Amino acid sequence: MTGILTKYDVVIGLEVHAQLSTNTKIFCGCSAASGSEPNSNICPVCLGHPGTLPVLNKKALEYAVLMGIATQSTINQYSTFARKNYFYPDLPKGYQISQFDLPVCENGFLEISSGHGETKTVRIKRIHLEEDAGKSIHDRGNSTLIDVNRCGVPLIEIVTEPDFSSAFEATDYLMKIRQIVRYLGICDGNMEEGSLRCDANVSLKIKGEERLGTKTELKNMNSFKNVEKAINYEIERQFEILEEGGSISQQTLLWNPDKNEAYPMRSKEDSHDYRYFPDPDLIPVTISNEMLSEIRSMLPELPGAKIKKFTEIYLLPEYDSSVLTQEREIAEFFEEVCKQTLAFKEVSNWMMTEVLKILNEKKITISEFNITPQNFAGLINEIKSGSISGKIAKDVFADMLETGKDAASIIDSKNLKQISDPALIEPVVKSLFDANKQKVNELLEGKEKIFGFFVGQVMKSTSGKANPALVNELIKKELENRKNE
Amino acid sequence: MSSAKLPYSSLRDKKRLIFEGSLDLAQNVDFFLDKIASHKHLNAFIAVSSDCQNQANLIQEKIKNGNAGKLAGAVIAIKDVLSIKNINLTCASKILGDFIPLYTATAVQKLIDEDAIIIGKTNCDEFAMGSSNENSAFGSVLNPLNTEFVPGGSSGGSAAAVAAGLCDVSLGTDTGGSIRQPAAFCGIYGLKPTYSAVSRYGLTAFASSFDSIGPFATNLQDLFDVFDIIKGEDKKDSTSTSNTPVSNEINTKKIKIGIPADIISNDIQPEIRESFENFVLKLEKNGVEIVKISLPNFKYAIAAYYVLTTAEASSNLSRFDGARYGFRSKEVENLSDMFVKSRSEGFGAEVKRRIMLGTYVLSSGYYDAYYTKAQKIRRLIQQDFMNCFKEVDFILTPTTPTTAFKIGEKTENPVEMYLSDIFTTPQNLAGLPALSFPTGADQNNLPIGLQLTSNHFEESKIHNFLNSLTI
Ligand SMILES: [Zn+2]
Numbered sequence: 001m002t003g004i005l006t007k008y009d010v011v012i013g014l015e016v017h018a019q020l021s022t023n024t025k026i027f028c029g030c031s032a033a034s035g036s037e038p039n040s041n042i043c044p045v046c047l048g049h050p051g052t053l054p055v056l057n058k059k060a061l062e063y064a065v066l067m068g069i070a071t072q073s074t075i076n077q078y079s080t081f082a083r084k085n086y087f088y089p090d091l092p093k094g095y096q097i098s099q100f101d102l103p104v105c106e107n108g109f110l111e112i113s114s115g116h117g118e119t120k121t122v123r124i125k126r127i128h129l130e131e132d133a134g135k136s137i138h139d140r141g142n143s144t145l146i147d148v149n150r151c152g153v154p155l156i157e158i159v160t161e162p163d164f165s166s167a168f169e170a171t172d173y174l175m176k177i178r179q180i181v182r183y184l185g186i187c188d189g190n191m192e193e194g195s196l197r198c199d200a201n202v203s204l205k206i207k208g209e210e211r212l213g214t215k216t217e218l219k220n221m222n223s224f225k226n227v228e229k230a231i232n233y234e235i236e237r238q239f240e241i242l243e244e245g246g247s248i249s250q251q252t253l254l255w256n257p258d259k260n261e262a263y264p265m266r267s268k269e270d271s272h273d274y275r276y277f278p279d280p281d282l283i284p285v286t287i288s289n290e291m292l293s294e295i296r297s298m299l300p301e302l303p304g305a306k307i308k309k310f311t312e313i314y315l316l317p318e319y320d321s322s323v324l325t326q327e328r329e330i331a332e333f334f335e336e337v338c339k340q341t342l343a344f345k346e347v348s349n350w351m352m353t354e355v356l357k358i359l360n361e362k363k364i365t366i367s368e369f370n371i372t373p374q375n376f377a378g379l380i381n382e383i384k385s386g387s388i389s390g391k392i393a394k395d396v397f398a399d400m401l402e403t404g405k406d407a408a409s410i411i412d413s414k415n416l417k418q419i420s421d422p423a424l425i426e427p428v429v430k431s432l433f434d435a436n437k438q439k440v441n442e443l444l445e446g447k448e449k450i451f452g453f454f455v456g457q458v459m460k461s462t463s464g465k466a467n468p469a470l471v472n473e474l475i476k477k478e479l480e481n482r483k484n485e
Numbered sequence: 486m487s488s489a490k491l492p493y494s495s496l497r498d499k500k501r502l503i504f505e506g507s508l509d510l511a512q513n514v515d516f517f518l519d520k521i522a523s524h525k526h527l528n529a530f531i532a533v534s535s536d537c538q539n540q541a542n543l544i545q546e547k548i549k550n551g552n553a554g555k556l557a558g559a560v561i562a563i564k565d566v567l568s569i570k571n572i573n574l575t576c577a578s579k580i581l582g583d584f585i586p587l588y589t590a591t592a593v594q595k596l597i598d599e600d601a602i603i604i605g606k607t608n609c610d611e612f613a614m615g616s617s618n619e620n621s622a623f624g625s626v627l628n629p630l631n632t633e634f635v636p637g638g639s640s641g642g643s644a645a646a647v648a649a650g651l652c653d654v655s656l657g658t659d660t661g662g663s664i665r666q667p668a669a670f671c672g673i674y675g676l677k678p679t680y681s682a683v684s685r686y687g688l689t690a691f692a693s694s695f696d697s698i699g700p701f702a703t704n705l706q707d708l709f710d711v712f713d714i715i716k717g718e719d720k721k722d723s724t725s726t727s728n729t730p731v732s733n734e735i736n737t738k739k740i741k742i743g744i745p746a747d748i749i750s751n752d753i754q755p756e757i758r759e760s761f762e763n764f765v766l767k768l769e770k771n772g773v774e775i776v777k778i779s780l781p782n783f784k785y786a787i788a789a790y791y792v793l794t795t796a797e798a799s800s801n802l803s804r805f806d807g808a809r810y811g812f813r814s815k816e817v818e819n820l821s822d823m824f825v826k827s828r829s830e831g832f833g834a835e836v837k838r839r840i841m842l843g844t845y846v847l848s849s850g851y852y853d854a855y856y857t858k859a860q861k862i863r864r865l866i867q868q869d870f871m872n873c874f875k876e877v878d879f880i881l882t883p884t885t886p887t888t889a890f891k892i893g894e895k896t897e898n899p900v901e902m903y904l905s906d907i908f909t910t911p912q913n914l915a916g917l918p919a920l921s922f923p924t925g926a927d928q929n930n931l932p933i934g935l936q937l938t939s940n941h942f943e944e945s946k947i948h949n950f951l952n953s954l955t956i
Contacts, residue, residue, distance in 0.1 A: 043587075044586070044587045044588050047809070048804045048809075049568075049586065049587065049588075049810075050568065050574060050576070050581070050584075050586070050689040050690075050804070051567070051568045051574075051586070051590060051685075051686065051687040051688050051689050051690070052588075052686070052687075053685065053686050053721060053722050053723065053724075054723070055720065055721060055722075055723050056723065083800050085799075085800050085803060085847070087803065087806055087824050089806070089808040089809070089820065092804060092809060093803065093804045094800070094802075094803020094804045094805075094806060095800050095803055144820075146808070146809065273848055273849050275799075275800070275844065275847035275848060275849075275852075276847075277796060277797075277800070277847055277852075277856060280692075280693035280694035280724075280797055281690075281693050281723070281724065282723055282724075283723050283724055
């Protein structure tokens with residue numbers, strides 16, 4: 001790769017399709033849910049039956065505008081729909097309704113990481129609304145079956161300028177886009193299931209030259225890993241061709257994740273003239289100032305602002321901030337907990353280790369988590385007040401997880417409250433010393449390891465409830481007594 | 486020959502007779518069914534309803550009980566480009582095969598909701614593309630006034646059915662004259678409403694930004710009684726509107742009518758010119774002021790019309806590909822073969838000609854030269870009309886340059902056929918309402934129609950004006 005970079009600039013642009021999580025489809029009243037029985041979410045409109053007409057789902061428009069606002073785009077208060085014409089069995093009308101001349105959002109940008117702590121601003125050329133096509137199912141004997149459920153599911157296509165210069169940057173952008181759409185609640189961002197899809201345009205430009213190289217388009221990369229692998233593969237492939245004196249042919253390549261190779265689409269599928277023209281069935285989309293400010297008011301705090309808040313207000317290390325703001329719900333859970341405790345770092349530690357571990361293991365989201373923010377804050381406060389030790393806290397946590405009860409009542413009913421009264425621990429230490437004279441002598445002779453034995457024994461006979469710091473102190477004190485005897 | 490044997494002169498009259506018990510609706514429906522059977526040679530119908538007698542009995546009961554809808558008892562034929570649930574939709578094409586719609590077009594549903602009886606689906610030019618009704622997969626429709634002549638197109642079956650008295654009224658569609666021209670050729674009234682006044686939901690699109698649904702009738706009252714029902718905003722059609730003000734009584738002495746003199750001096754059949762001039766005299770006798778107007782971009786209308794409508798049609802008709810419903814070619818080797826053969830075998834020659842033309846004008850490299858330029862002309866023509874309507878209330882022209890022509894006379898020359906729409910396409914380009922009314926006949930006894938065009942949403946003003954002519 002370094003060989004490539006001394007001679008060429010890598011030029012990458014991305015087209016990301018995000019399926020909007022509206023209840024209904026973009027132009028009819030059918031459910032937009034995925035995973036239903038094939039051809040169950042259909043009606044004459046999304047079947048493209050003769051005489052049917054599209055009616056725009058306002059929610060889809062709202063979601064597209066939200067994404068525009070989140071990426072600092074210009075919102076076009078007047079935009080139009082166009083038809084993209086091509087024949088395919090899973091495209092019932094023989095055209096896809098999309099936006100062409102006047103998309104709903106233009107000229108946005110997003111800050112990404114280029115690695116090594118460097119950041120970079122990527123320009124977003126446009127965000128437009130369109131309808132998804134259906135699915136062709138080819139693996140059923142000789143016939144191809146068509147599932148129309150996905151037809152008309154709303155999509156936004158987010159197109160960048162060719163501003164990326166590495167697969168790392170492209171992947172970071174994609175992760176940030178995923179994070180934003182999930183924060184906005186407009187797309188679940190699932191790449192494996194295709195609710196977030198990414199195509200990449202890749203070319204190499206000789207350093208110092210104005211002229212761009214011929215670009216190829218990469219498709220079918222259904223995970224972040226594959227996006228990175230496919231782009232790197234394509235950079236190397238183009239480099240080899242150019243170095244051997246060859247030229248790059250403009251084509252579309254499909255990534256094969258099993259073989260880690262990209263292969264060209266048949267040229268016939270690649271040579272579309274889409275014959276875009278304004279869709280006469282849809283009136284131009286107008287967004288009033290009122291509607292725009294209403295949508296603006298729906299905008300949640302975005303990851304960038306959250307990270308800033310976590311480091312500056314909650315005084316968390318940058319690492320903690322970025323982990324806890326990965327998902328909007330996690331971040332909001334953290335903030336909710338912190339309304340009821342001031343031990344922010346303690347909360348962060350517990351969330352990053354115990355909570356995220358449980359969510360991962362159980363494959364659940366924070367909203368399905370059995371401990372409420374109030375109860376979680378309660379647990380943290382019990383630890384901070386010295387009411388329970390860190391060790392006991394883990395048991396209480398496990399109990400809370402199972403029963404949904406609050407920490408105080410578990411500590412109470414199980415009698416787990418930490419013993420911090422010296423009068424209760426002193427007799428235990430004394431009788432332990434009496435019963436283990438040999439070990440006391442060894443300790444007096446300087447065998448430091450024996451100290452741990454006494455701590456362990458005290459904890460054992462108090463069922464772990466003795467305040468460990470106090471135990472240490474009392475053992476040292478008793479040792480002094482014995483030394484002077 | 487129209488309604489000579491019928492004991493009523495309008496739909497309102499008919500409803501009254503049924504209410505009074507002097508007309509039996511079931512017998513009336515039988516009368517129409519018999520007449521359709523005895524006029525099978527006209528080929529006006531593609532399908533006839535099988536349960537209209539049942540409906541007749543129910544509706545007669547409602548009329549007698551005084552709780553019937555506004556169009557109760559009206560026997561209506563529907564052009565077969567409009568969807569009716571559970572009735573085979575053909576669009577007079579082979580490509581739809583045995584396709585059964587899952588829903589009913591809004592305009593038709595509104596008629597049904599007002600207790601009209603749908604007697605059948607009428608023949609037309611395939612996908613409403615044609616001016617003679619010779620482009621139907623179900624064969625040509627004959628002009629009931631002289632069966633050697635065409636009834637006009639594309640709504641030829643709907644016009645012929647009304648003119649021959651096979652139903653009371655009918656619905657047609659008009660993209661560039663397809664209601665007005667057959668109304669003129671068959672000697673009846675035909676209304677092309679303002680674009681957007683009637684919901685297009687359920688109308689198989691030919692050219693979406695041009696298509697209008699409208700009625701045919703033997704009298705003005707029936708024409709507007711039907712229009713008043715089918716018009717209005719529809720949530721299923723985002724381009725539909727509800728902006729149809731009802732005009733007040735008209736004082737003819739305050740009316741100004743524009744005549745585009747330069748256009749009418751073109752090659753027009755002498756009898757039509759004569760009829761036109763006689764009507765102008767009549768208007769003047771009624772105190773109407775006649776004003777010469779200029780529509781400088783009219784001459785580009787046909788060219789712009791064919792660029793834009795074929796562009797839209799090429800896209801609208803893409804859904805007929807043999808993949809999901811309708812006709813599929815028998816022997817296909819692969820996907821692209823299925824598309825090509827199904828469409829080649831399923832569409833007729835005129836439809837294919839227009840799809841190819843439309844595909845061409847939208848192709849990259851040609852788009853600006855054709856589509857963009859035609860859109861400019863469309864705006865100029867709209868502007869021409871708007872300028873005129875600042876000065877005049879209506880524009881009067883003949884509906885057609887000639888009366889009905891002979892079957893087969895123009896099929897070899899599509900451009901000549903296209904030119905028969907010279908007076909009717911500009912209104913579709915501008916989205917304006919226009920009405921064709923009969924004014925006489927030529928020496929072969931073939932009807933002559935004249936056309937009144939008004940500003941947007943002024944259909945009822947046309948109605949009131951024609952009603953107010955006293956001499
Ligand atoms: Zn649907």
